Amino acid sequence: MSIRKKLILMQVFTSVLVLVIMFLVFIITDVKAFKQRKVNSVRSIAQVIGTNSISAIQFQDEAAAMEMLNQLHKVSPDITQAAILNSKGQVFAQYSPKDTAALEVPAFMKDSAYLFTKNRLLVTYPIVSSNEVIGKIFLVVQLNELKQITWNKYRLAILLLIVAIGFTFLIANIIQKYISRRLLMLVNTMKKVNRTGDYSTPLVDEGKDEIATLITVFNRLMAQITENVKKKDEFIGIASHELKTPLTTVKGYIEMLKMMEHEAPKKQFVDSAFKNVLKLEDLVKDLLDVSKIESGQLQLEMEEFDVSRLLEETIASAQMISATHEILREGEIKEEMICGDRKRIEQVLINLLSNAVKYSPGEKEVIVTLQKNEKELVIRIRDFGIGVPEDEHELIFDRFYRTKGSSVHISGFGLGLYICRDIIRRHGGKIWIESKEKGTIFNFSLPITGQTQQVAQ
Amino acid sequence: MNKILVVDDDTDILGLVEIMLNSNNYSVKAISRWQEIDSSINIFQPDLVLLDVSLGGADGREICKGIKMAKETKNLPVILFSANPDMGKFIEDCQAQSFIPKPFEIKYLLNTIQSFLN
Numbered sequence: 264m265s266i267r268k269k270l271i272l273m274q275v276f277t278s279v280l281v282l283v284i285m286f287l288v289f290i291i292t293d294v295k296a297f298k299q300r301k302v303n304s305v306r307s308i309a310q311v312i313g314t315n316s317i318s319a320i321q322f323q324d325e326a327a328a329m330e331m332l333n334q335l336h337k338v339s340p341d342i343t344q345a346a347i348l349n350s351k352g353q354v355f356a357q358y359s360p361k362d363t364a365a366l367e368v369p370a371f372m373k374d375s376a377y378l379f380t381k382n383r384l385l386v387t388y389p390i391v392s393s394n395e396v397i398g399k400i401f402l403v404v405q406l407n408e409l410k411q412i413t414w415n416k417y418r419l420a421i422l423l424l425i426v427a428i429g430f431t432f433l434i435a436n437i438i439q440k441y442i443s444r445r446l447l448m449l450v451n452t453m454k455k456v457n458r459t460g461d462y463s464t465p466l467v468d469e470g471k472d473e474i475a476t477l478i479t480v481f482n483r484l485m486a487q488i489t490e491n492v493k494k495k496d497e498f499i500g501i502a503s504h505e506l507k508t509p510l511t512t513v514k515g516y517i518e519m520l521k522m523m524e525h526e527a528p529k530k531q532f533v534d535s536a537f538k539n540v541l542k543l544e545d546l547v548k549d550l551l552d553v554s555k556i557e558s559g560q561l562q563l564e565m566e567e568f569d570v571s572r573l574l575e576e577t578i579a580s581a582q583m584i585s586a587t588h589e590i591l592r593e594g595e596i597k598e599e600m601i602c603g604d605r606k607r608i609e610q611v612l613i614n615l616l617s618n619a620v621k622y623s624p625g626e627k628e629v630i631v632t633l634q635k636n637e638k639e640l641v642i643r644i645r646d647f648g649i650g651v652p653e654d655e656h657e658l659i660f661d662r663f664y665r666t667k668g669s670s671v672h673i674s675g676f677g678l679g680l681y682i683c684r685d686i687i688r689r690h691g692g693k694i695w696i697e698s699k700e701k702g703t704i705f706n707f708s709l710p711i712t713g714q715t716q717q718v719a720q
Numbered sequence: 721m722n723k724i725l726v727v728d729d730d731t732d733i734l735g736l737v738e739i740m741l742n743s744n745n746y747s748v749k750a751i752s753r754w755q756e757i758d759s760s761i762n763i764f765q766p767d768l769v770l771l772d773v774s775l776g777g778a779d780g781r782e783i784c785k786g787i788k789m790a791k792e793t794k795n796l797p798v799i800l801f802s803a804n805p806d807m808g809k810f811i812e813d814c815q816a817q818s819f820i821p822k823p824f825e826i827k828y829l830l831n832t833i834q835s836f837l838n
Binding site: 503504507514515518551 | 730732740743774803806822824825826
């Protein structure tokens with residue numbers, strides 16, 4: 264559940280709880296007050312009847328007593344049953360509708376008492392003449408009215424509760440924005456940073472609470488990371504400069520030896536030394552390229568050129584290096600003009616071709632095709648080697664990623680495909696991998712001339 | 721025989737370039753201290769200067785600008801070289817004839833130098 268929903272729910276729940284308790288207290292006190300009033304009024308009626316029936320009891324005038332009880336029922340219809348009892352507790356006169364059960368006075372009720380049963384009120388009241396109790400009045404009141412009133416009150420309470428929930432929801436919805444907006448902003452920024460790796464923009468927040476502290480700490484962390492990334496990039500820049508300086512000397516001397524030396528074994532030593540110097544040079548170049556990509560300094564030098572020809576040239580030079588594999592070009596070969604950075608596209612091709620050779624030991628062929636559709640050129644490089652597991656298809660384009668579980672020893676920093684992907688993306692193209700039963704196909708696409716624009720990253 | 725003045729604060733590279741150029745029939749003066757550039761140009765009278773960009777305390781680009789500003793040396797070809805390939809962007813700014821990124825191939829170095837000598 265999102266923090267937004269939680270905040271709203273929390274406020275609505277609190278309000279509902281408070282309101283329910285309040286309504287219950289009000290209804291209970293109200294009902295209690297109503298009952299008290301009812302008891303008082305019935306007791307005063309009983310007192311009046313008691314006073315008026317003193318002579319009827321004294322003269323044993325049953326008819327007069329009955330008449331009085333009938334009159335009572337007419338005046339107060341909710342008094343459904345009534346009785347006058349003599350001092351021994353025997354019924355002297357009573358009124359009781361025909362369809363109700365015979366009147367019985369509960370024995371435990373004293374002379375002056377009242378009792379609420381399910382929906383009736385029972386009241387006894389003493390009849391006193393010259394300080395002597397000569398009998399008592401017993402009344403039964405139907406409490407339908409109370410039931411009605413209570414029910415009405417509950418209904419009103421529920422209605423008010425619904426209205427209150429509605430209002431609380433609206434208000435909570437407005438209030439939660441103040442908290443959740445800032446948290447969401449923080450979360451979204453974190454996600455964005457995670458996605459883009461851009462640590463440079465700080466968050467702005469004018470609050471003074473814990474969220475503000477969180478944002479301040481986040482900003483401070485971002486600043487630290489930016490600083491560290493900057494330091495790292497500077498370091499790579501310096502490191503590659505420092506590595507290149509001795510490399511220049513070593514490469515130069517070996518190259519000179521290579522030119523002078525014609526004796527077979529010595530030439531082999533020099534050749535091998537030179538080959539390794541070239542490898543070292545490529546590693547340093549990769550480091551520098553990554554440093555440029557990371558700091559956003561990699562710029563393309565766009566020009567119009569024929570991809571098909573570049574492909575031919577690159578295949579030819581790759582073929583010269585690889586003695587073990589034959590690199591074949593398949594399909595119709597014709598001019599395909601494109602706007603892009605020729606050197607960088609060449610770098611991608613060399614990288615993919617050398618990967619294809621490197622990861623298919625013991626095989627003989629690498630097949631290159633160039634296809635065209637209305638929007639783009641697609642270059643496919645197919646090898647028949649060890650392949651790439653499905654779950655590594657996205658990962659292999661990450662920095663420093665090295666394939667797992669491979670039986671082939673792989674040299675390099677694991678930066679080649681990362682650089683390739685960046686170069687292709689900057690051209691507005693895509694790079695992807697397909698697994699075949701045997702081996703792998705690396706594809707990359709380039710938009711056709713007129714549509715190619717350097718993509719800012 | 722064409723005369724070439726080479727300036728680099730790394731004496732290994734200096735020695736290498738000196739041997740490379742000597743063996744290709746150039747007369748070479750190689751110096752590692754940038755302070756000696758002016759006097760070397762005066763005495764040696766080179767046909768071309770091969771100049772490192774980061775010279776330990778001095779910037780090859782500034783020195784190149786200075787050479788191009790002075791009346792008597794403004795037509796002297798200057799080629800910058802550096803292990804930082806980005807320095808290639810600045811050759812127009814300091815009026816250098818060309819830029820060679822390190823590490824370089826012998827053939828490339830010789831071809832570039834030759835193209836600025838008549």
